[in-house]
Amino acid sequence: EPEVTQTPSHQVTQMGQEVILRCVPISNHLYFYWYRQILGQKVEFLVSFYNNEISEKSEIFDDQFSVERPDGSNFTLKIRSTKLEDSAMYFCASKSQPSNQPQHFGDGTRLSIL
């Protein structure tokens, strides 16, 4: 069964540095998402992406964050000037066109900011 793949599985970065989290969505999917889960808390929506542009973003997704689909297969989340509170599990998800289809999640990237 096709899967959403995320790399790296764990990223350790110094505060203030930039980090790029990578995702390869399922190949025929059209909708892409990033979610965040701070340890011990619920999963929070960050951003959705469709037709090469952001379709929705949450209040968490400020100017520090950006997303890109650089080559038609990868979907990246960039965090500029990371802060301690950015430490979390970041999940990528993708979804096919029909409305009733679910979002499929990757295994996540654990981001640790030191």
Add this chain to the structure above:
Amino acid sequence: AQTVTQSQPEMSVQEAETVTLSCTYDTSESDYYLFWYKQPPSRQMILVIRQEAYKQQNATENRFSVNFQKAAKSFSLKISDSQLGDAAMYFCAYRRQRTSGSRLTFGEGTQLTVNP
């Protein structure tokens, strides 16, 4: 804004027994989808079951079934014949139907322990 509430932070069940996890939600929409996701210690997010709000029939997937009460805005998950591998964090999630790519809104989660 839509909200999802899971009032049971922790639940436990004996192996082979049945357990029900509760979820309520608040929305002004009439058409939407509801999901249960499982997150084992590995922290993957695995879809367990989904329900379309316009369907009156409760969804079932093998040992997993839901009790969807639209008027009460309640969406509970029943796990029958519980197995050790069912131990995980379970998240209830809501998605509105209006836009195909709408976000998921998650509840706080219920940590399920399965005792041998």
